[in-house]
Structures are given as C-alpha cells and as structure tokens.
Amino acid sequence: MILPPRKFTNPRSKHNFQGRTCSIISVGSYVPSRVVTNQQLAVIVNTSDEWITTRTGIKERRIAGKGEFTSDMAARAATKALERARISPDQVDLIIVATITPDMPFPSTACLVQQKIGAKRAAAFDLKAACSGFIYALEVGQQFIMSRTYDTVLVIGAEKLSSIVNWSDRNTCVLFGDGAGAAVLQNRPNSHGLLTACMGADGSQADVLCQPGGGCRIPVSHESLAAGMHYLRMDGKETYKNAVTGMCSAAQEALRRCNLDISQIKLIVPHQANMRIIQAVADRLKVSTDQFFINLQKYGNTSAASVAIALDEALHAKRIERGDLVLMVVFGGGFTWGAAIIEW
Numbered sequence: 024m025i026l027p028p029r030k031f032t033n034p035r036s037k038h039n040f041q042g043r044t045c046s047i048i049s050v051g052s053y054v055p056s057r058v059v060t061n062q063q064l065a066v067i068v069n070t071s072d073e074w075i076t077t078r079t080g081i082k083e084r085r086i087a088g089k090g091e092f093t094s095d096m097a098a099r100a101a102t103k104a105l106e107r108a109r110i111s112p113d114q115v116d117l118i119i120v121a122t123i124t125p126d127m128p129f130p131s132t133a134c135l136v137q138q139k140i141g142a143k144r145a146a147a148f149d150l151k152a153a154c155s156g157f158i159y160a161l162e163v164g165q166q167f168i169m170s171r172t173y174d175t176v177l178v179i180g181a182e183k184l185s186s187i188v189n190w191s192d193r194n195t196c197v198l199f200g201d202g203a204g205a206a207v208l209q210n211r212p213n214s215h216g217l218l219t220a221c222m223g224a225d226g227s228q229a230d231v232l233c234q235p236g237g238g239c240r241i242p243v244s245h246e247s248l249a250a251g252m253h254y255l256r257m258d259g260k261e262t263y264k265n266a267v268t269g270m271c272s273a274a275q276e277a278l279r280r281c282n283l284d285i286s287q288i289k290l291i292v293p294h295q296a297n298m299r300i301i302q303a304v305a306d307r308l309k310v311s312t313d314q315f316f317i318n319l320q321k322y323g324n325t326s327a328a329s330v331a332i333a334l335d336e337a338l339h340a341k342r343i344e345r346g347d348l349v350l351m352v353v354f355g356g357g358f359t360w361g362a363a364i365i366e367w
C-alpha cells in the first residue's frame with residue numbers, strides 16, 4: 024500500500040545521528056496462488072486438520088509452482104514495494120535478500136533479483152538468519168543508510184521452503200509455506216522511521232533446527248540424498264521453548280532501547296510460526312493476543328518472509344496508522360532472534 028509521509032521526529036532513537044533517519048518508505052509482498060489446505064496434507068501424510076489446527080493454528084499454506092523460485096517471489100514483492108514508493112529500480116543502491124532457500128548456492132538470490140527487477144546500479148547480497156532474516160536485513164540495511172553509504176536500500180525476505188521440506192515427514196511438512204515480502208529503506212525524516220532494530224544468536228543449538236546436507240560438511244551425494252540430509256530437520260519441542268524465550272527477550276530489549284513500555288505499542292507483528300508460540304509470548308509479555316497481527320492460518324511459517332508479509336497485510340487491514348508504534352519480533356534457526364520498533 025502507499026504510505027503517506029508524516030511528520031517524524033524520532034525522539035527515542037539512539038541510532039539517529041547527524042539528522043539521519045532510516046525509514047521504511049513502502050512495503051510489498053507476494054504469495055504463490057496455489058493453496059494447500061490441511062485436508063489436502065492429510066491425504067499425503069498421517070495427519071489431520073484437527074491436529075494441525077490445535078497444535079499450530081495453521082489452516083493452509085501457499086506453495087510455489089515448479090518453475091517459480093525464491094528470486095521470482097522476491098522480485099514480485101520488491102517490484103510492488105518500489106511501485107508503491109514511486110521509486111524506479113535504477114534508484115536502488117543495495118539489495119539484501121534474507122533467505123535460507125536461495126535459487127542456488129551461488130550466485131546470490133539478490134543478484135538474480137537485481138537482474139529481474141532491473142536494478143542495474145545496485146550492489147546485491149544474501150543474508151542468512153533463517154526465520155529472523157528479515158529483521159537482520161532491516162538492521163543491516165539501516166546501517167548502510169545511517170552511515171550515508173547508500174540512500175536507497177531494498178530489503179527482502181523470501182523463501183521457497185517447499186523445496187527443502189520432506190513431504191513424507193508429518194512433523195515438519197505441515198508447518199511451512201512459500202512467499203516473499205519487501206521493504207524500501209531511505210533517509211526520509213518525515214516518514215515511517217525505524218527507531219531500533221536489534222538481533223542476537225546462539226550457535227550452540229545449531230543442530231536443533233537445520234538443513235544438514237548440501238554444504239561442505241555433507242556435500243550432495245547419492246548417500247546424502249538417500250539419508251535425506253538435504254531436508255529441513257527440527258526438534259519441535261526445543262525450538263518451541265527457545266522461540267518463546269528468545270522472542271520475549273528480543274521484544275524487551277527493543278523496548279528498553281527505546282525507553283518504551285509494551286502498552287505503548289499499537290501492534291506487535293511476530294514471526295508467524297505457531298499460534299501457541301505467539302500465545303505464550305503474549306502471556307509472558309502480559310498483553311492480549313488482540314495486540315498481535317496474525318496471518319499464519321493462511322500461510323504457515325514462511326521463515327524470512329513471514330514478518331514482511333504480515334507487515335504488508337497489517338497495513339492493508341488498517342491495523343497500523345500514522346504515529347503508531349509497531350513492534351516486530353522474530354526467532355529462527357541458528358538460533359537467531361531479533362526485534363524492531365517502527366514509529367509509523
């Protein structure tokens with residue numbers, strides 16, 4: 024949607040210096056048209072709509088077509104965001120794509136997006152922080168704006184998780200979906216300013232949620248394929264526990280940095296993994312889930328794309344108005360976590 028400029032003073036930011044601000048000028052998102060419902064999954068694995076709904080809140084997810092790749096979805100979301108901002112692709116200085124499902128190991132998906140959208144002047148690289156990728160990319164993009172290195176940064180979270188999910192493993196295949204979300208960042212003091220973005224990681228639990236094969240540790244071979252090492256693996260219970268703790272502490276850190284109380288936040292846009300995780304985070308932060316924007320019932324967990332798609336839909340749904348404070352909070356494999364506060 025088009026984001027009208029507003030008077031923006033950014034009084035709380037510790038990152039604002041020399042009159043420079045990092046604002047989200049516009050956002051855009053894209054999900055594939057193919058809908059796969061819980062009932063359809065129950066035909067291919069031993070599961071049910073009742074199990075998936077009660078354990079996760081997910082009802083359906085979008086799955087990309089065979090010829091539709093992460094770079095295609097990223098390019099569509101990016102084009103929407105650029106059009107809404109009335110910024111031409113050749114004004115983009117830098118493209119950051121957060122993804123764990125790149126089109127290929129190299130070149131980066133960001134380079135493919137650069138070509139697809141015609142952003143000829145832009146530098147481009149991928150960033151990997153699993154489900155926390157979009158907030159990591161926002162923080163990195165913000166640094167380039169604040170340091171005056173670049174004026175226009177395109178930040179994208181995009182995933183084709185269906186390509187690394189084991190469709191015969193009911194523990195994981197019901198959880199994920201495909202999609203992309205994008206944001207255009209600029210120094211524009213009268214617009215929607217990023218007050219803070221923070222990120223963290225704990226590599227000691229890397230094996231809890233990972234894709235073991237395909238890198239230099241377990242290169243692709245007949246044996247690795249037969250052992251299913253190229254599929255996403257997850258210890259659901261460990262991920263669940265760490266996600267709740269990590270999202271709560273990331274949210275509290277972002278609030279502390281801005282000297283804000285949670286009651287001052289109009290809308291919380293959390294990583295859309297699981298309704299029970301969101302409920303537990305809400306309970307710990309002592310807020311109602313009404314204060315959260317939730318669309319996981321439609322898309323499942325789209326990893327790095329999740330909060331970007333949710334932010335775009337929250338704007339469309341008019342859940343965010345000028346002057347509102349918005350908290351985005353994420354958690355993912357690595358483990359990684361992060362939070363960002365935007366004064367809309």
Ligand code: ACO
Pocket residue numbers: 069070071074075078079154193194195197198232257258259260262263266294296297324354355356
């Ligand atoms: N349908 C039916 N039964 C299932 C399914 C399914 N799709 N999946 C697992 N089960 C079975 C298990 O086999 C197990 O059966 P058993 O008792 O006979 O062994 C039973 O259900 C209970 O399994 P649990 O793992 O105990 O179920 P739990 O209540 O922990 O819920 C879930 C599983 C939903 C994965 C939960 O642990 C969770 O949400 N974890 C967080 C995972 C997540 O969101 N990951 C996303 C990536 S990280 C992130 O984005 C934050």
